[in-house]
Amino acid sequence: MNRYRWIRLAAMTGVVALPLMTAGCGIFSQNTAKEIDPPPVETQNEASGSLQQNTTGTETGTIDLQTGETQMTVYLLDSHGYLAPVTLRTTLGGEEKLGQKALEMMVDGGDYADQLPAGFTGIIPKGTQVNGYTESKEKKLATVDFSQSFTDYNAADERKIVEAIAWTLTGLPDVSGVELMLDGTKLTEMPEHAYPLDRPLDRSVGINLEVADGIDYGQSVPVTLYFSSETPDGDSYYVPVTRLINRTDDMLKASIDQLIAGPLSQSQLIGVMTPDVQVKSVVPKDNTITVNLQDEAFMEGQIEPDEMLQAIILSVTENANTSKVQITLNGETNLMTEPVSRPTYVNALKS
Template identity: 55%
Template sequence: MNHYRLLRRTALAGVLALPILTTGCGLFSQEASQPIDPPQGNTGNAVSWEDNGNAVQPGEGTQLTVYYKDRNGKLAPVTVLAALGSEEKAGQKALEMMVEGGPLANEIPEGFQAVLPQGTQVIGYNVVADQKLAIVDFSQSFTDYNAMDERSIVEAVTWTLTGMHNIEKVKIWVDGQELLEMPVDGLPLDEPLTRAVGINLEAQEGINYSQSTPVTLYFSAVTPNDETYYVPITRLINRTDNRAKAAIEQLISGPVGSNELEAVMTPDVIVKNVTKKNDIATVELEYSGYEEGQQAPAEMMQALVLAMTENTGLAKVQIKINGKSNVKDTNNQSYSEPVSRPQHMNAFKS
């Protein structure tokens, strides 16, 4: 499928200091506020979805990352705690938590709202393990939405499920029938959905879609309770052969035309080089405001890990600043060794 066809089917909206994180309300979930890449043998509360989407950690609490719409109309991942029955699947439970006015609506943090139409039920959910494909079958109520919400619904479902272990593709069905396009505004679904669909799409001014490259970035925003969280943005930029380097340059450029999003990097940061080897992306930065031994801004370092793993598909990121890798951030996280993307983010105080 031509992904630019998907990118076109939406209305594109034609020196910052970051807030200090409030204690107890980390951008990442509780277990991920520990070292991002915990040492092997760590027996902490890290959650992983095994068994190809089957029942996981039945009992009083399993962390799920689902995508809700924030008060600014942007989709953002939110980590919630859910009780899974012995036969319940994590993916199905996550989707049920995304239904407007559903039985789990009280689990949604203040400032966020569900995106699936009221009354929607998940009547079928299956993961085809060897294809890394999730097939979700919604009830007819899924089709009862406004055209302007169509893309957000598709993005939220896709990004929620592909954030889970062993799921890279999604198919949407309604009442036992596969959808080849969304029922209201015709967003094409003729091939399985992946994260290539993008999220919270925006474009540089004057961009030619057919000559563009999408990069997914992470900026920060603040809840009504002054808790900081990350928002992913897929930005269309002029075509480039070095998508990873371009993504960092866009992070440095900051949000476009938005008063709600805040930059995670300052303009005095320069991308010197980005290389990829053995499933590791190495990012070399020149940062005039940084001296060896200082703590680098946590928001900058975390956003780099998120953006690099998102745009390269690699598992780990090594960050060097001014030629040095012995870097710690303001959360005392060490980056002397390559770090992995955290499994959950945006966990808010209850």
Template identity: 50%
Template sequence: MTHYRVLRKAALAGVLALPILTAGCGLFSEQASQQIDPPQNAEQTSSTGAANATGGAATAAQNDTTAGQSADAGGEAVAEGQTQMTVYLRDQNQLLAPVTVLATLGAEESAGKRALELMVQGGANESELPSGFEAVLPAGTAVNSVEVIADQKKAVVDFSKAFGNYAATDERRIVEAVTWTLTSLPGIEKVELSMDGVKLGEMPVDGLPLDEALTRAVGINLETAEGVDYSQSTPVTLYFSSVTPNDEPYYVPVTRLINRTDNKAKAAIQQLIAGPSDLKSLTPVATPDIQVQDVKKEKDYVTIDLKDEAYQDGQAMPAQMLKAVVLALAENTGYAKVKITVNGSASVIDTENNSYSEPVDKPLYVNAIKS
């Protein structure tokens, strides 16, 4: 095994083992060592317009939406028999981004299987993908089955042999895309992969380890802040902005490794404010003069107080920024609800007239790109 392959294995194993912030010893402390799991979104519904992540954003509705006139990701009616789902695709900057799509499921077809089929290069459904986005699973891959083990919150996926026909440089991207797509579905927090009925202990081309079920602890679009030793780091997942070839904005998640901290939630938003490291591909969602005053947990939600010296009570805050804050806090704490105050004031609205005076839900769907 080459030195390069050893390092890649070590890197993935290191990310999988990084600690999560938990309650008890501190929602925002580094005293626990559990894996990072996704927010519990199985029962999330949108209670306010603020939970709809726009900029290519989506109205939060249940994943099994099939009723006519239900709101879809773009605020339009979902046709009868159609289901909203999130798939992770490669954008024009070679980054993975969630894209909300509408699909019609057969009587025996599961949402997970359909979502993965949409992610096959050159597949029958390729025309359904928006401009500027590409599927990431190797051409010819068949999704033999997706079995959900409800009591383990785990999806077991069996791919055909063609799943192993990819370049080594795409291996991690494939793992991330499959994991994040399936864990966006209600009731799924873990993913196990197999090929032609044989469980994979590692990825078939470059050997990324699959010894344990995959969770969102694998990260996405992984990057390391300058001067940080990944073995002594904390991962934070942030949401920045990009635009399609047709100038539609959309969110891109980035997992950044930073120096260990005793307040991960606060550090995550500070990193969000600091902005993306790649300004050619991504755009900041917040201005650098915003500061994080405090982040604390309540019974079933997280409250963040932002400081903005120029803010006047009742003034509309940038919608893109506040929605990115909700996404980042939900992803980094496991809490699906977020309340935002500014300079201690709870009378916060955004430029799309969404209110944050009460906790808002993390949206189930983001990036409903229409073209």
């Protein structure tokens, strides 16, 4: 697989349209910048019951009040062995809860396996049932009670199971931690490799963990980056990886530097930036992070690949407590005339 997919395209204008970033549709869906996205549809979040536009925040799912259809983002295993967010459409029954339905759709070979896009499978062990699911809004804690089949998995998959559950459920607006139970009894560790469950799971567990070359574990810090991959049908999608890097005082700049460095040599992922791009600064201010890039090869009348811009937005917002990003190139804001929010949904692939 190519390490980079970078094509400089001639364009009629220097302004890049960022399709699907604020329309509640997934990145890399069937729509492109050729069409203007429709106004956002007002949706209701099942977990909180609060009305909101589906253009803000990062959520596991929302319900379209007009159609009753639910859009939810779950973390599935791709054909290369990576966990990736995939946005699925489904409906909820009268008593079904959003978080529980998301987990049920993540069961390997489960009732919803035929609704998953080609090349993706569930990571929760086959035959697992969700016996119970509750959310405490006060504690922002989701508690999941799995059946005994949850213990029937290969030890090598243990961390991925933990990561997928944690990242899926913490995508819900009222969930920041996850507690696991087995047939009514709290789990204090995972059954095979004893991954500790003595405190609630959250996104600090990382995802698709990897280590940069020459890193001292004792002096490392994690950054989460978004690279690209392709389905067997050739559809592109984003994959997050948590990479351990040398300790630094500027985590945000380091995250973009690592995007430029690209996937590790043994990776199956595709880079979205090339080494000729330089990061001049990454400045957080007033809930917006401004990323200042320098690209000497950039000429007026060209546009930088939209894939690069969206990967920057996803990576920066994953590593900072903010949802808006402004990107400048060679001191100009023609890439983005105003800050862009993190997308509500990622990877709305064909199923």
